[in-house]
Amino acid sequence: MRVLITGASSGIGRELARLLAAESDEMILVGRNEERLAALKQELTSDKLTVRTVSMDLADTENCVKLHSDYPDIDFLINNAGFGDFGAWEETSPDKDRKMIATNVTALHVLMKLYLADMVKRNSGRILNVASIAGFMPGPLMATYYATKAYVVRLSEAVRKELKQKRSAVRISILCPGPVKTNFAKNANIGFSFYGNDVKKIAKYALSRRDRFYIVPVFAVRLSRFFLKIAPAPLVSSIIYKFQSTRKK
Numbered sequence: 001m002r003v004l005i006t007g008a009s010s011g012i013g014r015e016l017a018r019l020l021a022a023e024s025d026e027m028i029l030v031g032r033n034e035e036r037l038a039a040l041k042q043e044l045t046s047d048k049l050t051v052r053t054v055s056m057d058l059a060d061t062e063n064c065v066k067l068h069s070d071y072p073d074i075d076f077l078i079n080n081a082g083f084g085d086f087g088a089w090e091e092t093s094p095d096k097d098r099k100m101i102a103t104n105v106t107a108l109h110v111l112m113k114l115y116l117a118d119m120v121k122r123n124s125g126r127i128l129n130v131a132s133i134a135g136f137m138p139g140p141l142m143a144t145y146y147a148t149k150a151y152v153v154r155l156s157e158a159v160r161k162e163l164k165q166k167r168s169a170v171r172i173s174i175l176c177p178g179p180v181k182t183n184f185a186k187n188a189n190i191g192f193s194f195y196g197n198d199v200k201k202i203a204k205y206a207l208s209r210r211d212r213f214y215i216v217p218v219f220a221v222r223l224s225r226f227f228l229k230i231a232p233a234p235l236v237s238s239i240i241y242k243f244q245s246t247r248k249k
């Protein structure tokens with residue numbers, strides 16, 4: 001199996017790479033931090049597994065196109081690279097917002113489009129898009145981030161239906177965790193993070209449920225998703241605003 005993971009240099013992506021190493025022949029690990037990618041390559045390389053690292057900024061769409069042309073024919077694409085930002089919407093950096101949209105939305109969109117076309121032609125392959133429980137609700141104080149994840153959810157749901165209609169064997173899933181202990185909170189300027197699930201557990205759960213479309217680890221998060229289906233958006237906004245307010249620096 002030939003696997004490509006974006007955002008493999010830390011957190012969820014790195015754990016997914018560690019777990020998938022045993023069942024892969026070749027892995028392409030993508031991120032910006034060359035040192036961390038090299039360390040992971042050293043850790044995972046074996047007689048049975050070739051690991052290639054690609055250090056690139058996926059916020060640049062040309063890099064996404066180059067990635068696909070350099071590494072076509074992927075069996076399992078994990079679109080995981082992403083980050084958030086915390087703060088009142090008009091006060092957060094427009095440049096960081098632009099990069100967040102370019103990474104969380106555009107890069108995921110472009111890579112999924114390019115690789116899915118190959119997979120549909122072959123009638124084989126799998127895509128896991130890392131969304132978030134944030135993709136199912138409005139997110140005051142992390143408004144842009146939540147909106148980027150809503151894009152991932154809706155895009156994936158629609159494409160899933162198209163694949164089903166044409167009876168394609170290509171599989172697509174979305175991973176929708178709640179808070180996970182990674183570098184995410186630090187990079188998002190979240191001051192206080194009282195709760196976070198273990199990244200190893202989340203990655204293991206994600207791979208064990210890979211044949212499902214919605215992959216929602218942790219019972220409490222699954223319960224909150226049920227609530228989100230029936231609760232009105234203004235009520236959800238108020239609850240999330242209160243929750244996010246506790247995370248100020």
Ligand SMILES: NC(=O)c1ccc[n+]([C@@H]2O[C@H](COP(=O)([O-])OP(=O)(O)OC[C@H]3O[C@@H](n4cnc5c(N)ncnc54)[C@H](OP(=O)(O)O)[C@@H]3O)[C@@H](O)[C@H]2O)c1
Nearest residue numbers: 007009010011012031032033058082132179180182183184
């Ligand atoms: N942690 C949570 O609470 C949580 C909850 C739900 C969903 N998620 C989602 O899970 C995914 C992984 O996040 P994480 O929690 O594992 O955080 P993390 O430890 O900060 O990892 C983020 C990964 O994305 C990569 N990345 C970010 N921007 C990039 C860019 N422009 N180009 C290339 N790579 C880029 C980072 O690599 P470099 O720094 O090397 O570029 C890193 O490998 C994200 O999509 C996030 O939204 C996280």
